Amino acid sequence: MPTVKELLQKSASFHNHLCPRQVLGVRMGLLAGQLLGLTVPQSDKRLLTIVETDGCFIDGLVVATGCTVGRRTLRVLDFGKVAATFIDTHTDRAVRITPSANSRQLAKTYAPNAESRWHGYLLGYQRIPDDELFTVQPVTLEVSLAEILSKDGYRVNCDICGEEIINEREVRREGLTLCRPCAGERYYRLPDEPAAHPIPAIWLETEPDNVSTCQ
Ligand SMILES: [Zn+2]
Numbered sequence: 001m002p003t004v005k006e007l008l009q010k011s012a013s014f015h016n017h018l019c020p021r022q023v024l025g026v027r028m029g030l031l032a033g034q035l036l037g038l039t040v041p042q043s044d045k046r047l048l049t050i051v052e053t054d055g056c057f058i059d060g061l062v063v064a065t066g067c068t069v070g071r072r073t074l075r076v077l078d079f080g081k082v083a084a085t086f087i088d089t090h091t092d093r094a095v096r097i098t099p100s101a102n103s104r105q106l107a108k109t110y111a112p113n114a115e116s117r118w119h120g121y122l123l124g125y126q127r128i129p130d131d132e133l134f135t136v137q138p139v140t141l142e143v144s145l146a147e148i149l150s151k152d153g154y155r156v157n158c159d160i161c162g163e164e165i166i167n168e169r170e171v172r173r174e175g176l177t178l179c180r181p182c183a184g185e186r187y188y189r190l191p192d193e194p195a196a197h198p199i200p201a202i203w204l205e206t207e208p209d210n211v212s213t214c215q
């Protein structure tokens with residue numbers, strides 16, 4: 001298994017510099033391998049990582065786990081959290097790991113002479129033991145692995161825009177096969193289209209009687 005130092009060098013060259021969140025990513029990825037009993041960085045696709053933010057943290061995770069978006073072993077859900085769930089796809093065992101609530105405080109203790117708060121995190125995160133640095137929760141996925149991973153070679157076309165949809169990401173509605181943008185989740189508009197003001201789904205699900213009084 002590569003050392004933290006070797007992985008940080010790799011991550012830093014990938015990321016153009018070294019920063020504290022890459023340290024968290026590298027150490028968290030190594031810990032996940034240990035907890036699930038899997039060799040990391042992996043060369044196969046057994047480990048699936050679902051990460052809850054983009055940014056520096058991911059580059060550390062990628063070098064430590066071998067999980068990548070391109071190999072479909074890394075999913076990004078942008079919740080803005082430095083957290084990730086690691087799933088052994090052979091056993092369905094999953095652990096979610098976050099930095100512990102006092103990890104920032106601990107960095108000061110473990111790197112008391114750091115020249116700045118940033119350097120304190122950079123060094124402290126390398127020194128704090130795993131059980132103090134991280135909080136580990138065993139979890140069960142709400143979406144099945146079969147739905148997340150889908151199947152090779154599956155594709156359909158959207159009945160509205162005609163574009164191809166892979167990995168069973170289509171929506172079936174009133175006999176139509178729709179891509180998610182055409183089903184109402186579009187994040188862009190074309191030059192000749194007016195700005196849309198989508199109504200949040202939660203309002204649409206409310207009974208009309210309950211929305212009769214406008215404040
Ligand atoms: Zn960075």
Ligand SMILES: [Zn+2]
Nearest residue numbers: 158161179182
């Ligand atoms: Zn479409």
